[in-house]
Amino acid sequence: MADADPLIDALRAGGAQSGGGAFTLDAARARAKLREFQLADPHRYILLLVQAMAQRGATHIEVVIDANDTVMTSDAAPLTFEELQDLYMLLFAATPPPAGLRELALACNAAMATDPRWVRVECRGPDGSSDGVRLEQRNDAEDRVDRVAGLTAGMRVHVRERFGLGIVRRFFAAGSDAIREQAVLRHGCRFSTLPLLLSGEPLLRESADDAVRAWHDVTHDGRRIGELGLSAAGTRGRLELVRHHVWLTTHALDEPRLVGVRGVVDVSHLRTDASMTDVVRDDEFAAVLHAVRSTHDVALSAACRRHPAGDGVLAGLVREALCHRIGAHLAEADAELGTLATPGGPSRWRFESEPLRDFLRVSLWSTVGGERRSSAELLARGPVHHSAVEIHPTPPEFADIVFAKGRAETLLRAAFPGRTVDYGNYVRRTATREANRAALDERLHSVILPSRGNYDFIAPFSAPSVEGVIGWSAAAGASWIRVILRERLLVQIPVEPEFGTIHVAVSAAFTPTDMLDDAMRDAAFAAAMHAVLVAHGGVFDVVCSRLLATERPPDRTALGLAQYVLGTHDDTHATRWLATVGLTDAEARELLDRRGRPWRRDVAAIAAGTIDHPLATLHLFTDAAGGPVNLRRVAAELAEGGTIGIITNARPKLRDPPEFVVRVGDVRLALLQLAFGAHRLRKVGRDYERWLAREAVPTRSMPATLEAELHADVPVPDPVPVPVPVPDPVPVHSSDPSPHARLRARIVAELRLLHHREHAPPTESYLDLLTVEARDGSHVARRDGDRVVVDAAHPIVARAAEDHRSPLLVGIVASSALSALNFALDPFTDGDEARLLRIHAQHLLAACDAPSRD
């Protein structure tokens, strides 16, 4: 059904006609209900009076409010006797009531709801020739309209308060906004352009927003109805609705394009709701909003001309409105051009139209290089390229890419709908590459290892087109390979050696990756890594040699050496390393097959003594009593043929075993099997239990390190909390003739060691300030000018200089020098020294354990 008439006809036919008519009016009740319920606050009657007088042509209004009275006078056109007589009936007259009469009637009615003594409306014409008229209303009497002589020209409304507590309250509140009418008037007329005097003082007009710098006329049907501006502090748009100089309400402008709008609009011509405090949202109101939008474009356009750099009001949220307007105009342009428009291309002929031309000229955008660009400049180049990443310096090809991140990106898309292209990934990659290139240029790195590393062994190595250096330290730490390309550190690759800590710097004809943050895994890289493996094999040999000096290598190291030997035998070591540095298993195997495995050691031959290698005599094992055992010893036990007994680490020690038994875990058992064959090894677990019972050795607690090793072949941390003394980083030449220089070298070495342990001052630059010189002998060490002097004239310093090899005494003098450095140098704090004192105590304890030279 497309028409309502058939439905209505059907409804009409659904019953028998029984009459009809139209609405009727109960006028008396109407007046009573309007009085009681029209206004939430009846004191708003005073605003209705302003509206009434304004509509009747008042050029000024004067209001006097005191404890007893509220009097409003103006030069408004007076009402006639008849109009006052019919004041309330005119509200519902068939013909529209004279201007202002409706508001006057409602005002008087509402004023009566405040329960005054009386309300009087007095009018007289300007010529003075006739008497005036007076309407008097009382709640306890009929309304009276009289002709009265002696009235002044114009209109006067007088509300007299009823005697009572209310008057007392008003008396004490006189002159302040505590009198409700006064507060209502001040608030309701703050946008009035009509001159208003309140108790002799002009009522000042307020601005809708002090942050607005320029106001623009809002016109509707060729008539100015208000003004509008853009607020730099503005967020949501606001429109103040004013009717006959009285503020009605604030209408929120929720459209994104109207962000920051502040407007005051006269809506006297619009229909109000029954409260007369709001306007009906009808087509007329929609027309007012349309006028507001049009003026908004004008205001935006003016702001664009004033701020071509996008500053001022355009730097705030109004920028958002501008972007939405640009986007809307461009969308319209595309729609108009239809198929003629090049998708994403410039619509140049449209750009000269107002106000888009002004909008487009503003430099709203920044490029990734930090240069400003206007929307017109971006459009002229076709699609708008943007990125959320900046890049400095900017390659020429990126000169027009807009930097837009987060909200800026949202705005860019709003301004150029369907015309944006995200170049973020491209710019990001380029920026990263350039940053990597700059960083690489600054990472100067020769084929050397950093001086701060405490290496037990450093050795250069080389291969065709490969040059490197490898350093090894027994201490646990992070191991790495530094890949050097043309004297620059290209990348540092972490590795996990079986024993100790390995640091490698290796240079070759590496090919950097596209991002300049790594080396390509190519033949040059593979060759370099092979050379590293070879060098590592050399480290193994040296470490074995050096450990011969110790009765027994540390647990961690011994286990690592065993693992290394096993791993090099079956390639697990090399393939794991090569996988760690990024070669596939196939690449690793191809590399090993092609270049060989020179790091592989023949353990059987070493154990048999046919190859001379320190591994043979290294005490990697223990016997049943916990005594050290090496491969050579095992070989000797097997020399006569037969087998040797093995027992797991977890078993208790046996003081006096009837035969030779070696304690092993999984790794060391595998090493023995590799060296001698599994058939030469015999498990003696049951016999061992019997031997234990026979020996009846009471259970004793074992040292922690042995306990740990007995349970598994796993690395255990070095049990000694103090650092092992390390060789002096600065060599001391015995031929040095100066005791002072020798002492200084010892002190510096000691302090440098502390520095390396704690990574705290004193650094080398501090140590350079340290001298050993003879002064007055009053202090061991103290500041002297810009130096810290260890006073050789002090007897204790003199003794230390004479016997500089006494670690304890030198250590004490070094501690004194350390304190003097702390006293002298601001960057060197008490906290630093406190930490170093702890390290120093550990170091001195280690020195005590060293062979005594004291």
Add this chain to the structure above:
Amino acid sequence: MASLTPPSARAALAELVHQFADPYAFVRELVQNAIDAGSAEVEIDVRFEGGPGKAGVITVHVDDWGDGMTRDIIDTKLTRLFSSSKDGDRTKIGKFGIGFVSVFALDPDAVCIDTSRDGESWRVLFKADRTFELLTLSTPVDGTKIRVIKRGSAEFAAEVRARCEAALRHWCRHVDADIRFAGVPIREAFGLPDAPCVVEANDGITHIVVGHRRGGASFRGFYNTGLTLFESEAETHDDPLVGLAFKVSSPRLEHTLTRDAVIEDTGYHAVLRSVAALVDTALVERVFEQLEQIAAAPSAYLLRAAARHVVRGVPAGAGLRAVAVTPSGAPIRVDDLRRGPAGGVVYFAAERSAVTDALEAGGHTVLGLVPSDDHVRLVQLLAPGVTVVPVGHRWCLPTPADPAAVPVAWPRFARCLADALRIAGVEIGDIVAGDFAYPESPITDRIAITQPSAFALTPIHDLDVVTAGRFARRRVLVVNLTHPSVVSFVALAEREPQVAAYLCVKAFRLGRGLDAAMDTKLVEHLVAQRWPTPTP
């Protein structure tokens, strides 16, 4: 006074049709009329007959099962402006006699009312010009069925549907009657969904719910028989109910013609007094009751709620409620804080320790948590001028070192330490081994402290006193045996006790008088002790 100008109902009607700013507010008026007619349910629907993009007919249906109307009511009330059958009836919401005419705000082509009462059945058919025809129905109608008929497109029908539903949900969601839109009930519980702490009072006439919203924002909602009269989040500084959310439904509340406000009459003020009374009694009790239940870890929400009440004076009845607990678990009551904490200080510690026990035993107030800003504010509202500080900022209490952990070298080390301290000008009566590592200890980083007597509760500012007055008892040096440096010093002391003591004294006196001269004196003393012969 006789009138010269006859009033025109037509002119009045023209004004009253647009009495509401929202033209869809008419659904509220029709629902209100249905409720006043005693209907327990009201069914609203919007239907469209026609095709997409074409003109069709939109019909808004409002059906109730209430008392209906007789011809007399139709003539003298429904179609007579400002005349209402509900005048003076407090049980009815409506009273103006003009609400119905708002159905013409949409400029309908027709409005059809079918109604039955007292054996009469009528159809009132209003035309576009708002005149009406009265028809007798042969079949009675259960209640009153209203159809608002208007030509329009499917798109417009969708808008009408959406706006009718929105108007219903705003104005009618708390109505007791079963209100359905397109068959779906729209009723929502009369509560404050964003307010976890709420109290309620309902005497059968006035129904009040009041509580605290999560964000602390104000809300006030006024309803009559559940029908929304006025809702606002506006706040005024001097409003005694600011910071609270409440809803009140009462027949004592009158609204303005346009419902943009509630008439501020005696009924309104009486209702507000009831709300305020409920706030000062049940709500306060509920807030502090809930706060007490989680006193060990109070929520910011409840702390703010409590502060909102306390800022207007400490509520009666809350004095015995706990607002926090001590580290040992004892309650800290409102009255405890109001009486004023000892020394004007409230301490806090996240964990119980010997020092918190000692402070509690000493009558100090100690909060067993790290208080939030909200907690501090509440405490300071209850105890104005009080300072809230961590225990560790004021007090420490080391404990004796575990005897099993005291190294063998300790006695030798302590003797050497005493000698070295004497050289450094420190007058100490005794040296003992202590453990500084207790929860939230402020002295774990200290090598040693001095105390008037060992292991007593000691103010933080009193830890570095190293000289005694002429007649004063010498202090005790407590060495932190758990400090890594002390561990190293004691380890060294096994071999070189004098050297260890030298390093330890330096560490102790760093920043507290150690200079080159003192260091030299210490070195000289050390060398003299360590190498008593002329040549070391």
